[in-house]
Amino acid sequence: MVFRRERSRAAGASRRRNTGMMEYSSSGGLQQARVAAPGRKRPSLAAIYRPVRHEMEELERRLDQVIEGAPADLKEQLAYTLKAGGKRIRPALTLLAGSFYRYDVDLLLPMGTAVELLHTATLLHDDTIDSSHIRRGKLTANRLWGNVNAVLLGDYLSAASAHMVAEAGKAWSLRSVTDTRSIRAMELLAQTIMNICGGAIEESLHPFDADEERYFTRIARKTASLFSAAAESGALLSEAPDQAVECLKNYGYKLGMGFQIVDDILDFGSDVRRGSLTLPVILFLQREENRWVRETLERDTERGVKLLIEMVSGSPVVDECYRIAGDLCTQACAELEQLPRSPAYSSLVNLARYIARHES
Incomplete structure (x- = not known):
C-alpha cells in the first residue's frame, strides 16, 4: 500500500511558503475549498467526539482523580485550572488516532490524559510569561495566585503527565504492544516538552520579529x-x-499549524502588544505599501503597535491567513486518505473542518 502526501494547488498561485514539513499555497485552491468553503456547516465538537464519547467522559474522571490525589493546598488551583472549559482537542486526537487498528482503552486513556495535563501545563507557563490575565473568559492562575504559584502549578502538571505515562507502562507490559513502541510513545512527550520550551525561548529572544520563517518554526515547536x-x-x-503512524503524525502536525494560525488571527492584537508578531501582522508588514508602518514601529513602538492593530484588522491579509490555515487543514485530511474508512476517519476530517472555521 502506498501512503502518499498531497499538496493542494491553486490556479495561478505563484507564491508558496515552506512550513517545515510541507509547502502550502497562500491563495488556497480547490482542495482547500473542500475544508473551508463558507457554505459548509461547521461541525460540532460533540459530533466529532461521538466515536470516543465514553472515553472522553472517562478522561474527565481521570482528571478529577489527578485533582483529588493532589496535596490539599493544590486542589483548588488544580480544579480551577483543569476545569476551565478546555475543548480537549488534543486528547481526542490521541483516542481517535488510536481507533483505526487495535483499540485498547487501557493504553490510550492514560496517554490522552497525559497529553491534556501537559497541554494545561504549557498554558499556565505561557500565561505567566506573557503576563496574561484572562483565558477562556476567566482570570488566569498567575493573576489569581501569582507568578510563582502558577509556574509551580505548571511544573506539577508536567510531572503528573509524566507520571500518567509511567503508570500506563504497567498496562503496556501486559499487552502485546512491543517495548519499542511503548518507549517511543514515552519519548514523544519528552521531546514535545523540549520543542515547546525551545519555541518559547526563541520567541522571548526575538521580540517584534517579523521573520516569517522563524514564525513557522516557532508555532511548529510550540x-x-x-x-x-x-x-x-x-x-x-x-x-x-x-x-499509518507517519500519516497520523503528519495529520496532527498540519492540523496544529492550521489551528495556531487561526488562533493568531483571532488574537493578533494581544500578541502585538506583548511584542509577538504573528502571521497576519508579518504578512501585512511584508507589503511594500506598508513599509512606513514598520518604520514607525521601529521608531516609536507604542505608536507602531496601535497602528498595526488598527490597520491589520481591516486588511486583506486576514482573509489570506484564513486561506492558509484552511489549506493546511486540507493537507491534514489528505494524510488520512490511505487509512481505513471508519467513524474515527470521519471525525478527524470533521475536526480539520472545525479548526478551519474556528471562531473562539
Whole structure:
C-alpha cells in the first residue's frame, strides 16, 4: 500500500511558503475549498467526539482523580485550572488516532490524559510569561495566585503527565504492544516538552520579529509538536503500521499549524502588544505599501503597535491567513486518505473542518 502526501494547488498561485514539513499555497485552491468553503456547516465538537464519547467522559474522571490525589493546598488551583472549559482537542486526537487498528482503552486513556495535563501545563507557563490575565473568559492562575504559584502549578502538571505515562507502562507490559513502541510513545512527550520550551525561548529572544520563517518554526515547536505527538502516540499504541503512524503524525502536525494560525488571527492584537508578531501582522508588514508602518514601529513602538492593530484588522491579509490555515487543514485530511474508512476517519476530517472555521 502506498501512503502518499498531497499538496493542494491553486490556479495561478505563484507564491508558496515552506512550513517545515510541507509547502502550502497562500491563495488556497480547490482542495482547500473542500475544508473551508463558507457554505459548509461547521461541525460540532460533540459530533466529532461521538466515536470516543465514553472515553472522553472517562478522561474527565481521570482528571478529577489527578485533582483529588493532589496535596490539599493544590486542589483548588488544580480544579480551577483543569476545569476551565478546555475543548480537549488534543486528547481526542490521541483516542481517535488510536481507533483505526487495535483499540485498547487501557493504553490510550492514560496517554490522552497525559497529553491534556501537559497541554494545561504549557498554558499556565505561557500565561505567566506573557503576563496574561484572562483565558477562556476567566482570570488566569498567575493573576489569581501569582507568578510563582502558577509556574509551580505548571511544573506539577508536567510531572503528573509524566507520571500518567509511567503508570500506563504497567498496562503496556501486559499487552502485546512491543517495548519499542511503548518507549517511543514515552519519548514523544519528552521531546514535545523540549520543542515547546525551545519555541518559547526563541520567541522571548526575538521580540517584534517579523521573520516569517522563524514564525513557522516557532508555532511548529510550540503548538504543532503537541498535536503531532497526540496523534502519533495514539497510532503507536494501537499497533498501527509504520506508514499509518507517519500519516497520523503528519495529520496532527498540519492540523496544529492550521489551528495556531487561526488562533493568531483571532488574537493578533494581544500578541502585538506583548511584542509577538504573528502571521497576519508579518504578512501585512511584508507589503511594500506598508513599509512606513514598520518604520514607525521601529521608531516609536507604542505608536507602531496601535497602528498595526488598527490597520491589520481591516486588511486583506486576514482573509489570506484564513486561506492558509484552511489549506493546511486540507493537507491534514489528505494524510488520512490511505487509512481505513471508519467513524474515527470521519471525525478527524470533521475536526480539520472545525479548526478551519474556528471562531473562539
